[in-house]
Amino acid sequence: MPQPPDAAPGARPQNAESGAALAVKLAVELGPLLVFFAANAAAGIYAATASFMAVTVVALAVAWWRYHKLPMMLLVSAVVVFVFGTLTLYLHDETFIKLKPTIVYLAFAAFLGAGLLLRKPVLELLLGSVFNLTEPGWRKLTARWALFFIAMAALNELVWRNVSTDAWVSFKAFGFVPLTFLFALSQMPLMQRYSDTPADKGTGPSA
DSSP states (O other): OOOOTTTTTTHHHHHHHHHHHHHHHHHHHHHHHHHHHHHHHHHOHHHHHHHHHHHHHHHHHHHHHHHSSOOHHHHHHHHHHHHHHHHHHHHTOTHHHHHHHHHHHHHHHHHHHHHHHTTOOHHHHHHTTTOOBOHHHHHHHHHHHHHHHHHHHHHHHHHHTTSOHHHHHHHHHHTHHHHHHHHHHHTHHHHHHTBOOGGGGTTOOOO
């Protein structure tokens, strides 16, 4: 599809700005997790937990500086990290930090499910400015993500209860993220099918 006439002169600065924004987003969302993995490999689960908590504070500060608000998922995750991380360090019991993903995933699922029951799909509130879907599309997408989060909570329980701490940390860092990414990609057909763009409303396809 051809670019609008005024897109070419500003393409490079926009691409550079988009690249910088993406780098900040990835650092905020994945930075604490990667630090957690590295610290566990270097010094064990308790040092990793303390590092996870510290870097999460940094991620919150960067998110506030960059977006002037705190993303809901990051905020919920941070609260659970601080509560269960503190319990892990204070009681010297790694079970609590292993429960953190389960609690976060179930919280997300409950939040999405409550929105569906109230007929206010949460994903539409979060992503409505980015994606245009019909109301049935938002409901189906929200329901799928709620079920996905429940499945991820169950998977975390299965993994941490049956493998070593190091194996669980590795799976947390390099299993959960790819699974989430793949699931998001798998939802593209649904989003295209329920797209609510002007072209879908009969205004005609763009050139």
